[in-house]
Amino acid sequence: MKRPWTMPILFLLCGSAVAGAVFGRSPGQAAVILPVFVLLAAVNSPLVFPRSIGAEEARRLGATDGRPIVFWRPGCTYCLRLRARLGRDARRLHWVDIWRDPAGAAEVRAVNDGDETVPTVFVAGRPHVNPDPEWVRAQLSA
Structure with a gap:
């Protein structure tokens, strides 16, 4: 049986990593990237x-x-x-x-x-x- 939270957690981790890497160069871009990944995590979670x-x-x-x-x-x-x-x-x-x-x-x-x-x-x-x-x-x- 697969874990239903694997994909959302991966989206959150990847989004955090990408936003963290971009934050030093462009905080505005990081502020856009993170909510996109959070939205992807929510859509792919059982909560929807x-x-x-x-x-x-x-x-x-x-x-x-x-x-x-x-x-x-x-x-x-x-x-x-x-x-x-x-x-x-x-x-x-x-x-x-x-x-x-x-x-x-x-x-x-x-x-x-x-x-x-x-x-x-x-x-x-x-x-x-x-x-x-x-x-x-x-x-x-x-």
Whole structure:
């Protein structure tokens, strides 16, 4: 299982190193570089996504309330695109971080020929790999 905070920490460390190296020559440029790396770290962290739950709990809740289940992982640009385009509606979905939940990773591999391709969205028990965010939003109202 991969660590979800590895990429954000690397962005912070690299940003600090680059800003520190540039600070002696151009403090203004360093003041721009560091926030850019902090923003990259935040975007690639699990903080941008709603609270993740386990695959079993997501299946149980999805069967009860009919909401789609999104399998995702930190650092995935397609997951980030889905999350950003859904806006506030993203909180209405059940999110499963496959790096934290081995059962969720196994479920994604089972429907993607052994690959951990995310985002994989389950709607009414059927998997949809990297669906259009507008389609996912429509499934919430259906």
